[in-house]
Amino acid sequence: MTTLTHPKYGAIWFTLVVLLGISLLGPLTGSTAFVLLLAFGIAVVKAGMVAAWFMHLAVERRLIWFLMITALALMAVLFFGVAPDVMRDQGQNWGALAAGKN
């Protein structure tokens, strides 16, 4: 086991809970775009904090960071490769037929 200085986990937890609270307050503003931005922005920040401090990615070898980023990048590749077909109802020379319920 490598030597590891432990950050103040309680404070990190408290920040996470506050962030959760803020993301819940979002819908009160009534603006959908703002709610989404807030919710997903906070999710990214929270996930980043959990990864960095609880999973100790912040002090882990760079290699592991690279690994995580690569996996996420692959998912981005998948998403954007599939989007022209699955995310749309219309495209060049094709269109979706009216389907059943949703």
Added chain:
Amino acid sequence: MIDLLLKNASRSGVEIDKLFDLITFLVGFWFLLAEAVLFGLVFRFHRSRSPRALYVSGEEKHQKRWIAVPHVLVLLCDVVIIAGTMLVWSHVKQQLPPADAVVRIGSQQWAWVFTLPGPDGVFDTPDDIARVNELHVRSGAVYHFELTAQDVIHCFSVPAFRLKQDAVPGRLIKGWFAALEPGRYDIQCAEMCGIGHGLMAASLYVEEKEQHARWLQENAAPPRELVAFRFPNP
């Protein structure tokens, strides 16, 4: 080259055959070269002719050249092929030339239903002609097709036309073809669609103008048993 095995019969097929020949020329060269070098080296450097091997790391500049030069040449060939294929693809699948007629193609387990608008040229009128596993078109005319499937994925393929397009349930896919000369051609299903996949054969009849007009007139009334086929509305 494909013509030797199955004669091309459509306008877009001409381009595809040319592209095929281009690729054959380029990759054929590399293939023959690589095989010749491979067998040549095995022969030349067999232990009986070359009792002691050389020490070559392949890491030095003048050695890497033997890989780097073919590397660039392969890339060049790729660029030529990419340019050719983009051109062909955009002609065949992207830009539809102005239509002379439209045909709706429905597919289901395990039959094709082709609907022609009839003599009036308008769909959803009583003179629409629906035919199972039988498509009649006019030679030389540009046909647009609207392709869909009722149940599972099928694939509309006319080998002699070099034409292939999957029919996907839930979506309407458009494409085009234009026959070059009269005759009868096979239509096949090219996507596994269940136990009757091998039975999904249909015929494409290409007719001269007058003959086709006569056929349209004679068949303008839809056969009774086909009324039940529901073509999903776009």
Added chain:
Amino acid sequence: MNAVTLTPPPVTAPAPVRGSFWSRYVFSTDHKVIALQYLFTGMAMGVLGGLMAYVFRMQLAYPGESVPGFGVVSPGKYNSLVTLHGTIMIFWMAMPILIAALGNYLIPLMIGCDDMVFPRLNRLSYQIFLLSAVVLLASLAVPGGGFGGAWTAYPPLSSRGIWNHTPLGAPLWLLAVALEIVAFLMGGINFITTLMNSRAPGMRMHDIPIVVWMIVVASVLFMGSVGPLVAGAVMMLMDQVAGTAFFDPARGGDPLLWQHLFWFFGHPEVYVVLLPALGVVAEIITVFARKKLFGYRTILYTTFTTAVLSFFVWAHHQFVAGIDPRMAHIFTITTLLISVPIAEMIFSFIATLYGGSITLELPMLWALGFLADFLLGGVTGIYLGSSGTDIYLHDTYFVLAHFHYTFVPIAVIAGFAAVYHWYPKMFGRHMNKTLGHLHFWGTVLPFNGIFIPLFLTGLAGDHRRIYSYALFKELARPELQQLRVFATICTVIMLLFQTPFFINFFYSMFRGAKAADNPWRATTLEWATATPPPHGNFPHEIAVYRGPYEYSVPGRPVDFWPQHEPA
């Protein structure tokens, strides 16, 4: 050149074998035993897949007639035979032999270690793999018969029993594939961790034998690409057994989603099996040409490039599948670009032969056979990666012949090359050369005899997965039928010529000539220990002083310089 070991490696007597049969061969955690378990399972499944090919090739050559040893092939049975043939050959033959068996056997030995880092996890992955094979075979025996929706399992056909008519076979098939994926994920994690952590002292990045690199890169590729397919398989399973509609457009799903998820895995999967095969060939040609590998770094970097690029090409399987036609351009470009690193790698292999001193021992024959045949498989891929020609060739026998020209060299020819090369190490005995030559020529010649005619029938418009061409006038022509019959006869010949191999394999295990510790005079670490290596592999900790391919170094008394020999 047998039994000449000029530099005797430090070897102790083979360890006395202890424990019962079960603990030694069935529940062993020894990586070599697990490797052999994978090898035998893979070979057994390979035979099964080959026999399936025999049945449906007979049906195609003599449609409707009773196939000797099987009976009449109905359309449903035909579909399930081709589906299972494809699934078995990829997942239960190529992967276990090339990745699991070779990876397990070679990685710890070649990096100078005593075992995998997680030996019990290793055993568990084999057991899950075995279970998956059992589930797969069980799927053939359930009411309704085995799944027949092709190995790509496109929905909605495969997602609903009312369409595929195999309400039990399809979910079991999917479950078997999922279990197999789990086994290989666990095995892959083990391989990667072992290579990253447990290399012998002194073994730097560029001292790792190419085959180990290739197997590990393949494992990483597998891990990175298979996730979406697992997610897709969960959705598909829900569609099949719970009635959800992820892939059913009539109720809000999208069938193209599965195709994307499948091929996002499916294309890297090609490289997952190709890379280890190329690694095997790299090892063998260096040994039998007595040459250093030409451009080790070039090969390594092209491997990485290929691996990365392979994530960007998947939709070339879907050019005519109803995807947006604009996407085809992007995927054509990426697909054709991947030909550059692969060509470079093959050129490097061929260049390795230059200036060599080549002996055509059996492993070398297979390795050269791989290069010669794989070239044709490689170049025909260009026609299919190019969207314009793919319109015509998609799903024809041209495609089939193309990927058999890649997969047969990969899984069969390179697989046999590996078996012939490492057999002395595995069992301590040599295989019989006469039978070996019989097997080689009896495999490689009929193999070309099968698939060259199929290239032609494909160009003539033959589509895959059609159980009889009687209904298609253009395809029922007698000259095409003759080609099909010829291909079928060659299939039967190729299958029959596997008998000498099995006789040779099992006979030599007990009666073959005893092998020395380093019979091929090779440099890599697996030859530096006893033959066969005992549990624990090396008598004492081994260190590495140089790269893996130091053959014919000027000024040395012998033409090989093992990695572990101090300068």
Added chain:
Amino acid sequence: MSVHAATLDHESLACRRCASGIPAGRLALWWVVTSEIVIFGGLLASYLLFRLRHVSWGEEAAHTNTLAGATNTLVLLTSSLFAVLAHRCATQGDGRGASRFLRFTIALGGVFLIVKALEYTGEIHHGYTLLRGTFWSFYYVATGLHALHVVAGMIAMAVVSVGAGRGRQLQRVELVGIYWHFVDVVWIFLFPLFYIAK
């Protein structure tokens, strides 16, 4: 040979070496996390594609229980805190403390599952079942797959906490913690995807 064979399982040469600088267990666990990222990534990418295509799913999503989702987020965040505190105990050699914190984590995992069960019950009761539409199929499959990971994590932690309580295999506390945090991170994304975006 006999030297190795006797000690092969835990003291093998393979496990004593550490060329990458990361202990084998943790390294392997990161690879597990990588493979899980692509599994959940594939599922969530599919969901996102459908969600962006079908505007109407917003109305369906309005029927998920935000309160239950938020409670569960809080529960998982807190459980992650306990998991990391267990890790701290383990690095200080306090096996019993680590074991205690792991038991708290397991308990919170249990709370998570109970809230989940109540939530499912309420939704099914109101007719929002698996087969109501593809949104609900995604909802149940994604949260169900996540819940399976929670269960797996709880089982793993139970095994580890027993060992840790006896002062054995303390490095496993960190490993099971990393896995648990990953499960937490997945939930952090599931929460806005299914409960907030309406």
